[in-house]
Amino acid sequence: MSDSGLAAFSLEGRTAVITGAGSGIGRGAAIAFAGAGASLVLADINEAGLDETAQLTGGSPLCRKVDVAVRGEVDALADAALAHAGRIDIWANVAGTTTAKPLLDITDEMVDRIVDINLKGVLWGCIAAARAMKEQGSGAIVNISSTGGTSPPPTQTVYAATKAAVDAITRNVALEMGPFGIRANTVSPGWIDTPLAGGMFRREDGSVDTERREQVMHMLTSASPLGITGVPADIANAMVWLASDASRYVTGQNIFVNGGTSMV
Numbered sequence: 001m002s003d004s005g006l007a008a009f010s011l012e013g014r015t016a017v018i019t020g021a022g023s024g025i026g027r028g029a030a031i032a033f034a035g036a037g038a039s040l041v042l043a044d045i046n047e048a049g050l051d052e053t054a055q056l057t058g059g060s061p062l063c064r065k066v067d068v069a070v071r072g073e074v075d076a077l078a079d080a081a082l083a084h085a086g087r088i089d090i091w092a093n094v095a096g097t098t099t100a101k102p103l104l105d106i107t108d109e110m111v112d113r114i115v116d117i118n119l120k121g122v123l124w125g126c127i128a129a130a131r132a133m134k135e136q137g138s139g140a141i142v143n144i145s146s147t148g149g150t151s152p153p154p155t156q157t158v159y160a161a162t163k164a165a166v167d168a169i170t171r172n173v174a175l176e177m178g179p180f181g182i183r184a185n186t187v188s189p190g191w192i193d194t195p196l197a198g199g200m201f202r203r204e205d206g207s208v209d210t211e212r213r214e215q216v217m218h219m220l221t222s223a224s225p226l227g228i229t230g231v232p233a234d235i236a237n238a239m240v241w242l243a244s245d246a247s248r249y250v251t252g253q254n255i256f257v258n259g260g261t262s263m264v
Contacts, residue, residue, distance in 0.1 A: 011036040011038035011089075011240065011244055012036075012037035012038075014037070014039070014243075015040075015089050016033045016038040016039070016041070016090035016243065017043065018033065018041070018092045019044070019074075019092065019093055020044055020093075020096060021040075021042035021053050021094065022044030022045075022046035022048075022050045023046065023196075024195055024196055025094050025194060025236065026044065026053075026092075026094035028233050028235060028236035029092055029235070030057050030061070032236035032240050033240060034061075036243075036244070038089075039061070040061035041062045041080065041084060041085070041088075043063075043064045043077050045065060047065050062084045064076075064080055068093075068117060068120075068121030069117050071120070074125055074128050077128070087132070088132040088139065089139055090243040091139070092142045095121055096117060096121075096144060097117045097196070098196065099113075099159070101155055101158075106157065106158060114162055118159065118162035118166065119165045119169075126141055130173060130176075130180075133181075133182045134180045134182065137180060138181040140185075141183070141185070142186075142242045142243055143184070143186045143187070145164075145166040145187065148160040149188060150164070150167075150188070151262065163188075167188075167254050170184050170252065171252045175252065178252075183247070184252065185242045185250060185255065186253070186255065187255050188258070189257055189258060190229075190256075190258025190261050192230040192234070193229060193231050193232075194232060217229065224258075224260055235257055238255055238257050
């Protein structure tokens with residue numbers, strides 16, 4: 001592939017596995033990767049969401065119901081991708097969860113759930129991807145972390161801890177697997193308009209508290225020098241760059257895509 005111009009951003013001829021593809025950033029990544037020419041293998045625990053994402057990509061991706069907290073299911077996802085395409089060129093660990101809880105109210109069950117998905121799920125994905133990529137001598141792993149990993153918000157202690165761990169996992173993967181032609185990088189989003197983030201202004205019955213939403217959005221836009229908030233495509237575009245030859249000299253890095261909020 002040429003290293004000049006837009007050609008370096010092309011994912012033509014490459015197979016990309018994306019977890020958490022049923023909604024939010026994972027769905028945005030699937031649409032962006034497809035637009036850049038990649039063949040897709042999409043995974044999520046939400047099968048209905050997966051079907052919707054598959055339709056939005058405009059292609060016929062391989063879809064698998066996967067609980068990333070279960071190592072065997074992640075390994076099976078890698079096996080399915082290899083059987084389908086013969087190789088794995090890109091693996092994006094997007095699946096994640098959070099629960100807002102004051103420090104003194106944190107429970108064992110909450111810790112286990114968030115750690116299993118956000119930390120173990122990413123680790124299992126990195127291992128499965130690295131094993132396949134090592135055999136072919138190339139590959140790019142993109143992990144989704146959070147600005148909260150370096151600037152923890154109140155009531156997000158466990159979530160922030162797991163995202164800090166994702167950053168550490170990524171750097172270690174980059175160090176160990178670099179000699180085999182494998183790059184690993186992290187994208188740390190700021191607030192992105194996704195179903196998960198919408199919990200900030202959702203009532204217990206699932207409906208949106210419009211007044212609370214207006215308050216939150218005002219707070220978020222005021223925190224950014226750009227005066228805007230993010231959407232999944234903002235993160236997905238950074239992921240395309242990290243998955244492509246345009247970032248061939250980039251590994252072990254954490255790319256902040258947050259409207260500049262980490263500067264203020």
